[in-house]
Amino acid sequence: MAEPTQLAEVVSLTALTPHTTELVLRPIEFPLAFQPGQWISLQLPVGDHPPLNRAYSLAEPPSPHGHLTLVFDHVPGGKGSGYLSSRKPGDRIPLSGPYGHFILPETEAQHLLLIGRYSGLVPLRCMVRALAGHNTLRKTTLIAHAPTTSEQLYHEEFTALAARHSHFHYLPFVSEAPEGHAGTVEAIKQLAGNGRRVTPMIAGIKAFARPLRSLFMELGFDRREVKLETYD
Numbered sequence: 563m564a565e566p567t568q569l570a571e572v573v574s575l576t577a578l579t580p581h582t583t584e585l586v587l588r589p590i591e592f593p594l595a596f597q598p599g600q601w602i603s604l605q606l607p608v609g610d611h612p613p614l615n616r617a618y619s620l621a622e623p624p625s626p627h628g629h630l631t632l633v634f635d636h637v638p639g640g641k642g643s644g645y646l647s648s649r650k651p652g653d654r655i656p657l658s659g660p661y662g663h664f665i666l667p668e669t670e671a672q673h674l675l676l677i678g679r680y681s682g683l684v685p686l687r688c689m690v691r692a693l694a695g696h697n698t699l700r701k702t703t704l705i706a707h708a709p710t711t712s713e714q715l716y717h718e719e720f721t722a723l724a725a726r727h728s729h730f731h732y733l734p735f736v737s738e739a740p741e742g743h744a745g746t747v748e749a750i751k752q753l754a755g756n757g758r759r760v761t762p763m764i765a766g767i768k769a770f771a772r773p774l775r776s777l778f779m780e781l782g783f784d785r786r787e788v789k790l791e792t793y794d
């Protein structure tokens with residue numbers, strides 16, 4: 563982690579669902595250039611040996627005002643997300659970044675198959691918004707998992723985007739258990755089975771992401787073809 567650390571100021575905290583919050587930060591010292599899919603590291607003054615480093619994916623593509631938009635879910639008893647939930651506008655948080663290789667392939671002829679669970683949708687949403695914003699949204703399917711219907715992050719936004727763009731398909735699923743995704747397995751088999759070529763990108767906790775990577779490998783994909791961003 564060689565990126566320099568700087569202070570950022572909390573601009574706003576907004577509840578997106580009952581258990582997720584959008585946090586907007588303004589870097590104070592210098593602007594951050596990043597690619598959709600990347601993340602930043604926050605250094606939080608909590609835990610047994612502070613600072614506690616916690617990674618958060620960027621939810622919005624880079625913008626002229628330079629604000630950084632993050633979204634976190636409230637982990638029960640979680641020190642990092644608990645600390646962030648209690649921040650107020652004007653508070654300051656040290657951060658560094660950007661980091662990560664979970665980014666869109668440079669040239670993309672293939673069907674993009676984005677799969678995320680809950681806050682795992684955050685980097686995927688950033689990619690989709692960047693593509694839609696540049697009018698370069700090619701054939702893309704987003705499989706979105708939520709633990710409950712009230713926790714379906716960006717559900718209205720993705721539904722509206724799918725209605726506007728014939729290239730964009732949105733498949734939402736709800737299941738409490740991270741590994742309980744029979745509907746997802748079926749959808750993946752239909753989209754990527756029988757030698758159909760797609761570019762899979764999966765984000766979320768390991769219990770969700772890893773079995774899906776194994777599924778792609780069973781379908782004939784090379785491990786390296788399946789891009790993964792795991793949170794835990």
Ligand SMILES: Cc1cc2nc3c(=O)[nH]c(=O)nc-3n(C[C@H](O)[C@H](O)[C@H](O)COP(=O)(O)OP(=O)(O)OC[C@H]3O[C@@H](n4cnc5c(N)ncnc54)[C@H](O)[C@@H]3O)c2cc1C
Pocket residue numbers: 601616617618619620633634635637639640641642643644662681682684685767791792793794
């Ligand atoms: C590259 C990367 C990008 C990330 N991006 C995001 C993001 O955009 N939004 C976000 O909410 N989190 C993200 N995370 C996870 C984040 O860094 C923290 O791990 C998370 O907020 C939990 O920290 P905590 O201290 O509150 O909980 P901890 O006390 O560390 O508890 C973690 C436990 O909570 C469970 N859990 C529930 N939800 C999550 C979650 N979202 N991430 C990790 N564990 C979880 C896990 O099973 C784990 O056992 C990312 C992690 C990585 C490595």
